Amino acid sequence: MSVPFGVDLGNYSTVIACAKNRGIDIVVNEVSNRSTPSLVGFGPKSRYLGESAKNQQTSNIKNTVENLKRIVGLPHNHPDYQIEEKYFTVPLVKSKQSHGGVGAKVKYLNKDHEFSATQLLAMYLSKIKDTAHKETKGNITDICLSVPGWYTEKQRRAAADACRIANLNPVRIVNEMTAAAVGYGVFKAAELPEDEYKKVAFVDVGHSSYQVSIAAVKRGELKILGAAFDKHFGGRNFDYAIAEHFAEEFKTKYKIDVRENPKAFYRVLTAAEKLKKVLSANTQAPLNIESVMNDVDVSSSLTREELEQLVQPLLEKLHVPVESALKEAGLKASDLDSIEVIGGSSRIPAVKDAISKVFGKPLSFTLNQDEAIAKGNAYICACHSPTVRVRPFKFEDYNQYTVSYFWDKEDNEDEDHLEVFPKGGLFPCTKIITLYRKGPSFDVEAKYTKHKELPKGTEHNIAKWKIGNVNPGANEPSIAVKLKLRNDPSGFYTIESAHTVEEQIVKELIEPTPKAKDEGEDKAKGDGESKGEGEGEDEDNDEDEEPQYREVKKLVKKDECTIDVQCAALPEPQLQKYIEEEAQMIMEDKLVADTEERKNQLEEYIYELRGKLDDQYKEFASPQEVEKLNGLLEKAEDWLYGDGEDSSKARYIAKYEELASIGNVIRGRYLAKEQEKKEQYRQKQEAKQAEAMAEKMAENRKNTKSEDKDAEGDTKMK
Structure with missing residues (x-):
């Protein structure tokens, strides 16, 4: 059964939550921590992911990549690159594989390798997936991944691609603050009003960014009214x-x-x-x-x-996002009912005091500061799952940037674009537009159009579509094309469908007016009365009138259009290449782990067998066997710490089996003797039980005879 799980991808550490029929659980990792370091390291034999990367970080600092969420989907020429570079101990490069994106140069398997930011995130998500699988014992396929609200289309696409490389289905890419708000609305439903919205500010001071969202929440429903952020405060x-x-x-x-x-x-x-x-x-x-x-x-x-x-x-910068979010929501701080604060850095007293002063109200910490986002993600993922039942909860997110769709102007057209999804609009959202085109194809582009809203350095182009199979009628200069534009639940801008429509003359049924209907009924009654009992004539006159039709012009769907898209998502061939490379690296990591396990098993067996030869197995081995086996153990130990220090899995298995072939014979004798002792002990116990039972029966017979004599004496006296 597939287990829906949500991932709060933190810049410092990541929290995993799984949805089950009994609720939402936080998944602990291999060392029982409720969060896993967001690190990817590379070594001479394998990769180090999560906790193992943290353990190796000091000694392997030049090959350990952190701050993964800061470079995913980030162009190499972006202003943020100059800021982020100082937080990395590995060389960041312009990735050849991600068309100008950021990549990292590391030494892996004793060779220089370059991995794109998307690949690095995919490696980490593979580890997260494995952790969830081992803890839940379930099939992990669907994921809801949260990202910062300031992520652009390109960054969101890169995050979704990383999920797919890790063999996960990203059912939804959700804003972090929205996930926290959803968790608040779902798990605190009993405290929420049913009719009126409760105005709540959600504040997250994380490891690398600071975000504020203003939400309207009531039982079963949520709307994000405004959002703002500071990307460089944490x-x-x-x-x-x-x-x-x-x-x-x-x-x-x-x-x-x-x-x-x-x-x-x-x-x-x-x-x-x-x-x-x-x-x-x-x-x-x-x-x-x-x-x-x-x-x-x-x-x-x-x-x-x-x-x-x-x-x-x-x-001194703390007030800016708060004031911006309130302004976009059209509210004042005094209008808020609650200020919910999450994020590890919100524990700093100076930060708490500064936020409280900005709002002019006391802060609320009813949500788990580290796990609120992950739990909200797990619930959202469960909403998409056919195997888990959840209580209904409707929520709409806040569109952070204005997006317009552009096309080439044709004859008699005044406009070449339309602002379709404005900043502050709620999504998911669908809009339908109609364009008249000559065919056979035309292009449509989506762009960010209000540059002041965008973080500095953001690319304006989002995606481009070629709409084909546009065929006007024989005598028509152009044909109407209806485009279904969508800002989908993950915040992606798409053209969901396109089709041509043409004007056709169709017959439309004319409904009789109520007055005409009544007159017809009266006339039928009058005729019936004048005809007396002439039933056949009555039936002829009661027949329904012929339905009346009129011809009208209507737009009727003609052809389904083809849609070819160019967007920030990885092309399918490159995506498949990354998936294959990741699968190969997983196999290499598994081989190294299995080899290390076999090596440890051999080492443990050497010391265990040597100790038992002098103790438990002493009387079950001849002096010749002990001498031979001790010699083999000494040779195996010398090899293990010499030439065998870095050997293959097969060699460790062979050495183990060589020792076990003799050791198991002696162990068999010991186990046979132990079994014999157990059998003798069992027989003794059975004999004791039988003897005790016989004594008890004899005592019972004795007591019975005594009672019979007493009864006989009583009878004689009577």
Whole structure:
């Protein structure tokens, strides 16, 4: 059975939730954590994904990719590239495989490799899928993936392609804040009004971005009224501010510049993150790092007040998204009923205080700050599943950017475009337009048209369609083409269908007026009365009048048009190539994991058998067998830590079976003796039980005879 699951793809860590008939569960990973590091690492034998990548990050820093969601669908010439580059320890390159997108250059299997951002995300999603499968024991095929609200069409398409490369069906790409709002509407339905909308602000301060959405919620329904964001405000900015502060301090105090050494700076950055968390609950926190660089131990401390001074430029920007979202929603802060705050960085006291001051109201933390989005995603995915029943909940999202559709002007046309999906409109949404065309084909393009709304550097072109099979009539200069334009549930802009219509003369039934009908009935009654009992004549006159038709001109569907699309999604051949490459890498990872397991099994068997020869198996092996087996064990151990340190799976299996062929014989003797002891013990127990039963029966007979004598004595006395 397919298990619907939702993924909150975080920049720092990812949370997985699965929908089941009894509710929504958070999926724990292989080390029982409720979130998994969003990391992809590469080694000489295999990849490191999630927790294993985190464990290897310090020693493998130049081959570990983080911040995956920041580079997916990002053009190499985008202004954000310059900002994001400093957060990466691997070289970012202009990917040849993604037509100018961002890629990463790493060393994998001892060779230089270049992977596009979409491939890197697909690798991570494969790991997430495997984690969900192992935990739920179900078939994982459908996914609802959340993305930031500021993602453009290209970034959304790249996220959907990454799902498909990981052999997942993206039933919906949803905005993160919308997923959290859906979770609020579904799981807090009992607290919501049935008729009037409750105005709720949802605020998410995450690892790399800060988002605000204003929603109208009532029982069973949700509308996003306004949304705004700051792409460059989040927990990592606080971490870097702290790390830069200590880097400067160490430069003066210890005469070392940790920024010159990627590993050293990463260790300072990790310590800064921990210190930030400690300061969320304490007013002062120490920082100590052993041998950070050049065998130098460093130590320092920071107070909460000093931290707030360091990040003051960040805190001063907090009000901007809130004010923008309220303006777009057409509301004031005083109109809001609740302010729900999520995101790990919202735990920072200075951030909480600043947000509360902007709204002028106390904040609410009724949602789980780390898991709210994932649970909302799982519910949305369950809505698309035929195997899981969910309570109905309708929700509409907020269109962040204005989109117009363009076409080439033909004779007598005044316009060459139409603003179809304006900023602030709700989606999913469908619009139908009619164009008159000469045929046989024409092009339509979708573009972002209000550049001030767009993040700087956003490509304006979204998609282009060629509409074919446009055939006007023999005597007609053009024909009407109806296009069904759609902003679908995932936020993709599409042309869902297209067909030509032509004007035809058709016959239309004329419905008799009520007055005419009554007159006909009266006349029939009058005739019946004058004719007396002439039933046959009555039937002839009661016959219905002939139906009346009129000829009218109507637009009637003629031909279905062909639609060829060019969009930001990967072309099918390239998508299939990536799917095959990912499948091959999964097989290589599995072989390495199986080989390591066989190696550990051999090592464990050597030590276990050696110990048992001196203990449990001592009396079951002859001196010659012990000598021979100890010799084999010693040779196997020497090989394992020598030439066999990096051997094949088959060699480990062969060595194991060579030892087991003798060891199992001795073990068989030991097990036979143990079984014999168990059988003897069982027989003794049965004999004791039989003896006890016999004694009990004898005692019962004795008691019975005594009772009979007493009864006989009583009878004589009577």
